[in-house]
Amino acid sequence: xxxxxxxxxxxxxxxxxxxxxxxxxxxxxxxxxxxxxxxxxxxxxxxxxxxxxxxxxxxxxxxxxxxxxxxxxxxxxxxxxxxxxxxxxxxxxxxxxxxxxxxxxxxxxxxxxxxxxxxxxxxxxxxxxxxxxxxxxxxxxxxxxxxxxxxxxxxxxxxxxxxxxxxxxxxxxxxxxxxxxxxxxxxxxxxxxxxxxxxxxxxxxxxxxxxxxxxxxxxxxxxxxxxxxxxxxxxxxxxxxxxxxxxxxxxxx
Amino acid sequence: xxxxxxxxxxxxxxxxxxxxxxxxxxxxxxxxxxxxxxxxxxxxxxxxxxxxxxxxxxxxxxxxxxxxxxxxxxxxxxxxxxxxxxxxxxxxxxxxxxxxxxxxxxxxxxxxxxxxxxxxxxxxxxxxxxxxxxxxxxxxxxxxxxxxxxxxxxxxxxxxxxxxxxxxxxxxxxxxxxxxxxxxxxxxxxxxxxxxxxxxxxxxxxxxxxxxxxxxxxxxxxxxxxxxxxxxxxxxxxxxxxxxxxxxxxxxxxxxxxxxxxxxxxxxxxxxxxxxxxxxxxxxxxxxxxxxxxxxxxxxxxxxxxxxxxxxxxxxxxxxxxxxxxxxxxxxxxxxxxxxxxxxxxxxxxxxxxxxxxxxxxxxxxxxxxxxxxxxxxxxxxxxxxxxxxxxxxxxxxxxxxxxxxxxxxxxxxxxxxxxxxxxx
Numbered sequence: 001x002x003x004x005x006x007x008x009x010x011x012x013x014x015x016x017x018x019x020x021x022x023x024x025x026x027x028x029x030x031x032x033x034x035x036x037x038x039x040x041x042x043x044x045x046x047x048x049x050x051x052x053x054x055x056x057x058x059x060x061x062x063x064x065x066x067x068x069x070x071x072x073x074x075x076x077x078x079x080x081x082x083x084x085x086x087x088x089x090x091x092x093x094x095x096x097x098x099x100x101x102x103x104x105x106x107x108x109x110x111x112x113x114x115x116x117x118x119x120x121x122x123x124x125x126x127x128x129x130x131x132x133x134x135x136x137x138x139x140x141x142x143x144x145x146x147x148x149x150x151x152x153x154x155x156x157x158x159x160x161x162x163x164x165x166x167x168x169x170x171x172x173x174x175x176x177x178x179x180x181x182x183x184x185x186x187x188x189x190x191x192x193x194x195x196x197x198x199x200x201x202x203x204x205x206x207x208x209x210x211x212x213x214x215x216x217x218x219x220x221x222x223x224x225x226x227x228x229x230x231x232x233x234x235x236x237x238x239x240x241x242x243x244x245x246x247x248x249x250x251x252x253x
Numbered sequence: 254x255x256x257x258x259x260x261x262x263x264x265x266x267x268x269x270x271x272x273x274x275x276x277x278x279x280x281x282x283x284x285x286x287x288x289x290x291x292x293x294x295x296x297x298x299x300x301x302x303x304x305x306x307x308x309x310x311x312x313x314x315x316x317x318x319x320x321x322x323x324x325x326x327x328x329x330x331x332x333x334x335x336x337x338x339x340x341x342x343x344x345x346x347x348x349x350x351x352x353x354x355x356x357x358x359x360x361x362x363x364x365x366x367x368x369x370x371x372x373x374x375x376x377x378x379x380x381x382x383x384x385x386x387x388x389x390x391x392x393x394x395x396x397x398x399x400x401x402x403x404x405x406x407x408x409x410x411x412x413x414x415x416x417x418x419x420x421x422x423x424x425x426x427x428x429x430x431x432x433x434x435x436x437x438x439x440x441x442x443x444x445x446x447x448x449x450x451x452x453x454x455x456x457x458x459x460x461x462x463x464x465x466x467x468x469x470x471x472x473x474x475x476x477x478x479x480x481x482x483x484x485x486x487x488x489x490x491x492x493x494x495x496x497x498x499x500x501x502x503x504x505x506x507x508x509x510x511x512x513x514x515x516x517x518x519x520x521x522x523x524x525x526x527x528x529x530x531x532x533x534x535x536x537x538x539x540x541x542x543x544x545x546x547x548x549x550x551x552x553x554x555x556x557x558x559x560x561x562x563x564x565x566x567x568x569x570x571x572x573x574x575x576x577x578x579x580x581x582x583x584x585x586x587x588x589x590x591x592x593x594x595x596x597x598x599x600x601x602x603x604x605x606x607x608x609x610x611x612x613x614x615x616x617x618x619x620x621x622x623x624x625x626x627x628x629x630x631x632x633x634x635x636x637x638x639x640x641x642x643x644x645x646x647x648x649x650x651x652x653x654x655x656x657x658x659x660x661x662x663x664x665x666x667x668x669x670x671x672x673x674x675x676x677x678x
Contacts, residue, residue, distance in 0.1 A: 057513045059512055059513060082513055082514055083515045087510060087513045091506035093505075093506035093507050093509055094507055094510070095267060095505075097267045097270045098263065098266060098267065105259055105262075105263075106259055106263045107514070109255055109256045109259040109260070110256060110259075110260075110511065110514040110515075110516040111514055111516075112515050112516070114255065115255065138270070154510065155510075
């Protein structure tokens with residue numbers, strides 16, 4: 001796959017609406033994420049974070065505009081751009097009846113890897129993420145934290161250039177969160193661009209360099225955390241978040 | 254190829270660990286085949302070998318009533334149980350319940366005298382018509398009907414055959430009496446017993462020969478009928494596991510990830526087809542093996558496989574492919590597992606009904622006879638019957654395979670279009 005641009009992600013002027021639902025829509029939305037960046041996408045429930053990630057990963061198709069990953073248009077029929085990124089959804093996205101090894105073998109093959117690479121990457125990832133001892137046990141018997149690690153391992157088996165993470169640490173203990181964040185930082189050091197969404201703002205402060213705050217389908221703030229805190233005279237990301245999005249409940253139906 | 258192989262492995266592993274699904278696909282159909290074949294064998298034996306208990310209350314003091322009972326015994330269909338003291342419907346009903354009999358007959362008290370009078374009257378008329386002197390002065394009253402009491406659970410076909418049997422016994426008695434009267438009128442001496450036997454009992458025998466395409470003359474039995482029929486049903490029963498599996502994958506988180514990977518879901522569907530086609534072939538092999546080796550040990554007739562093994566393999570393969578295509582088609586349409594399982598289960602029972610698995614197609618009338626053609630099970634069954642019962646070869650089942658193949662292709666096409674419309678491929 002040819003990487004023709006320095007920008008990891010280039011969202012240009014996209015418009016989108018869900019058929020039959022006028023509550024969530026994007027209009028002329030732009031976003032640029034540099035290669036190797038640790039980028040956080042935040043916002044209240046229903047702000048449009050998951051929709052934007054779904055558009056960037058090709059799960060949804062924009063009504064107009066372009067989304068490019070390293071200069072390659074998303075959503076083309078040949079699926080080649082899909083080799084560039086990995087996706088770690090919030091829901092457990094694997095087969096609970098299979099073991100970590102079996103899941104990695106299957107998703108590795110579907111990611112375009114050969115047998116030997118799958119085998120090597122499986123051993124490497126199970127070791128890094130502390131799943132070596134349970135490599136052949138069915139995932140359905142695992143704790144929530146172990147399942148999160150399996151979810152992450154599958155997303156990175158093919159060493160993607162960009163990794164989309166939707167709440168990767170939700171519902172896990174401190175140890176697992178620490179291990180996951182450390183591994184993500186390691187991946188980033190090796191050149192992987194991270195696009196991360198979460199409601200864990202303190203965690204995000206430690207992980208992200210650049211952030212975008214979304215509300216009502218729009219990006220209302222974009223830049224480095226330090227710059228945004230200074231601009232809005234806030235001392236934490238949480239205060240900045242409440243300051244920009246308000247304190248009202250959000251009902252995302 | 255590697256992707257497909259890994260996907261097949263994944264499907265086999267998931268299937269292997271789904272014990273309930275495996276039970277539904279193997280154990281349930283096996284139980285079904287054994288139970289249905291056993292019941293049908295019992296029914297055949299009830300009609301052909303076992304005798305139906307028949308209570309007879311003979312109120313007639315004459316010889317003709319006893320003669321009628323002897324003739325009913327000769328039919329071989331009934332186990333005659335004489336009862337005394339039965340006068341009417343109520344007491345017969347009580348006696349039937351007490352003796353666990355499905356049938357009862359009351360021979361009226363004046364049966365002999367009335368049959369005798371009627372016979373003499375007919376003999377007199379015959380003599381007159383021959384131009385001889387005949388006694389037609391004796392008036393014969395109408396014979397009282399012979400009442401047959403039956404349990405309402407007795408099926409109509411069996412009831413009609415019972416009535417036919419009793420009618421033939423009655424006819425024999427009446428003919429015998431008329432013959433005796435006529436002989437006496439002409440010769441003024443009784444009809445010799447030897448002549449009577451020759452005239453009345455030396456009937457033309459009926460030979461029953463099953464005709465087959467290969468010239469063999471094996472008598473069909475419940476096993477030959479039921480094993481192929483319920484094997485087809487078992488193959489279509491994969492919908493309970495496969496339809497649910499397609500829906501489960503569609504609604505699970507794993508599908509979201511699959512959609513972001515550089516591989517088309519067509520491979521996933523193709524893998525399921527291969528895996529479950531293997532399952533249907535295995536089902537057929539297990540059920541046929543049971544028919545061959547297990548059935549004789551549990552008192553059922555052994556299954557005789559067709560001589561054309563290639564034809565059997567091809568028919569089973571296409572039948573399995575059609576069953577798998579149908580299950581996947583239902584799976585891609587359904588939004589929930591409940592929809593897939595509910596619709597799947599009911600629809601295969603309907604397809605089995607109109608396809609002739611439960612009621613033979615030749616016995617169907619009008620609309621249902623035509624509707625049978627749209628049921629893939631009908632074409633599978635016709636092909637199997639041609640091979641198992643008629644001794645047919647591959648060329649004899651081509652006309653059944655072609656419609657089955659067309660139905661399968663249509664199901665594949667519909668599946669592809671639905672996947673496209675739902676943006677899943």
